[in-house]
Amino acid sequence: MPRESWPSSDPCGSNLQEDHQGGVSMQRLRQHSFERVKFDDSHSMHLHTRPPGPSRSVAVFIHGLNGSGYGTWKAWPAYVFDGHDDSPPMDVAIYDYPSLLRATLRLRRGANIDVQAEQLAEHLKELSNEYQEIYLIAHSLGGLVAEAAVTIYLRGLLARDEKCIPVSPIAAMFMMASPLKGTGKALLLLSFFSDVRRLRLLSQDQAKYGDFFHSYVQIQCLASEGRYRFIVPRYSAVATHDLAVSATSATDGLPEDQRRYFTGTHFSVVKPTGPSAPQHSWVLQSIKDVQEMRTQWHRNAKQKRLASVLEESSSSEFFVTQFEGEYRDVDWDVIYNTVRTESSTSYVAVVDYAHVKAGTKVDLRIAVNRSSGVMAGAEAAKKVVVDAIDAVKIGVATSAGVCSVGENHAEAVSEVRKWLPPEQVNKVYVSGAGNEADIGPVLKKWIDALVHRHPLRQSAQTQQRLLQLSYDPYEEAEEL
Template identity: 45%
Template sequence: MHLHARGRAGRSKTVVVFVHGLNGRGYGTWQGWPRMLFDGEGGHPPLDVAMFDYRSLFRAVAQLKPGADIDFQAQKLAGYFRELGEEYQDIFVVAHSLGGLLAEAAVEQFLSDMRWKDENSAVSPVAALIFMASPLAGSTKARFPLFFFRDIRRLRVLSSEQGKIRSFFTSHVQAKTIASEKPFDFLVPRYAGLVDTDVAVSSTSAIGSVPSDQCGYFKGSHSSIAKPDEPTDPQHVWLLRIVREVQEVRTQWHREDNQRRRIEMSASSADKISIVTEMRFERRRGVWDRAYNDARANSSKRYAKIRDRDHAGIESKVNLLITVHEASEILSTDEPRATVEEAVLDYASGDVLSVAVCPVGIEFLAAERAVLGWLPVRYRNKFYVEGSVDVEGFRENMMTWIDAVIHGHPERQQRAVVGRRLLARNFDPYEEGEDL
């Protein structure tokens, strides 16, 4: 990523991150638009800009797996958001075409990370997502002959990866530009720009789930929408209006969020129950970790804090130990049995207060019976042995177990529920850098 920032003396508190689309380039896709923002053209104070470049389609044809790895690039971009968030109050993300899906995935990862780390401010540094001709609901142009490319497969209509990301935004993110996140967790308004002669992306897909009054309609083509020539061009005027509107609303959001934090800090920290969890497994760490962290974040309540043992301290007793296994491996190997038997010993010693075992896969019922056979008779009614077909089922099971542990906690029963460095740090003038 290339960051163009003015010196600290007059430095902007706002940065606009540009993310190009399929087969595009960090600077080439946008031409003079970033420069207009950096120079303050159009009646708005100058803004810092950052250019995110990645290889896709024919620029990535020589790779072992041709095309862009969108999930990997999203992880990189989410990392940049974290670093930019230390320097800037507002990060506006402007993304063209496929870049919209990449940016959406990066923001989802960034916000998910905030949730499981208990960074519970509704006002994240990401101020808004602005999509320019992005196929938010997929593109019918992504057809079989081009499925050789990973990035083309991501553009399919009803892509499972995009479906999961859409579900996250629908459940957790306020998309409207209003001064309240309720009933959601985060405030990240979404905007969509589309053109009347786009042969690559339909208007329905370009709008996706963006509120209708936050859509901009322009003349031109799929490519030209990202290349306004003058500060008076509609795209530039529209973007500056978005920046002004969102910043006005975020000022109120910050005020209310700070007030909420002061109220929470004034309450005694001893009033919040601490639940310590731990997860053990044999394989697929990344898959299990994500479901585990998401379940902990979803289960944290005003009166309970769900912490992993690694964060709570090695000496902490574990309220809930979870072992998760492939159902097929329970039925065919000895490794899961060793993990479960170790959990039994920890439970018997008193270091662990409750244990849950979750076989995952289509054979989970048979695997549950096998696990029950491994347990001493006196523990069979004390352990949770509940499997699921897939990882999503494991996540839901875990939330149920945590809820049971919270409500069975002695402190909970004794009182009523209480109501409420990747970026260079040089500050250079705007000079286009080299794309990848």
């Protein structure tokens, strides 16, 4: 969205700008540090950003029954906006709507959740023009408003583009003591209030939004949509002394590892006492998990696009690598995939074997083992080497590389060379690495040797297809 000039500063030292779209009004506040600004009748959301403009991510706070935009959270939005330790600052949006007693002061019978959800959905649509990731942090009734708004937003995406990707700008939802299945406590309150009726157990009005999530949204933090249409991880916070919402209702249908129990009441759970408070740390760590998941999804999607090009072209126009470790180690996998991605150029793509057609010949089979295992004669350490040699011997791989990692890697390299048949000596790289940090340069040297040996291997036609592959915002973060 084009950036407009900013009006003069308000009394809090913030520059203000108003956006009006279809009756929905957002007030923008450009601030160096988080400052509250009182809501007026013409705005329902405040967006706090830093000069010179929006960052990659924004956290949207949505209060609950009888709450208020800022009062419900105390200092929590400031902790998010200002950043803490290794967590960078994040833009913050505060959504405010009248409910319960606040609504009666305006002669209303509580909040109209459907209207509030429509309004919030409009804000989300507007924010999605500026942010790659939108994280919703919602308390109590606010969780139901958020669920309804995200449903409306995602349905709108499908209506505009049936082929929209599963990873939308809605990155994740944090439901703080939200009655996903309603609460019996609501029956004790006056049914005069429409928002109280919405909180009742098995509310039919709210079920229509919950059914959408059940049918269309992958709520687990997984880099695959599976049978679902969208990926929106949903997390739940439960207060141990919550007298309003039961743990069963607050965690309904959510994965065990995306639930968290905090000592406190229904209201204190959304008022962390400092930047190191457990609920704040949990949200920040979960955001990191979501970002890693989204990056992995985009990486997988990129590989699928490359594989699609490969199926239409000669496989000799691509370099295919395959990685095997003595044991499964996520750090080794990350090192391998990072090096492989960085080694891809505009004229050649280095594609992992998992993303090509079965039976495609491997250009480089990579085996990594521990030096200690090699010197001890461990079967697992030797097996990955033998498998790589056999792959070259039977012709399913053109070459292989063996890297032994550890303090005694020099001795391990000498030992591995003894395992090579004479006819395979010139087809297998054997190198050592003192520690995990040294594995990357070794693998990069092998792969670069292949890429630079045949710089014209990529045909002009396939090169053009690769250059036309759509850019994704995570590619830069992944590769630079």
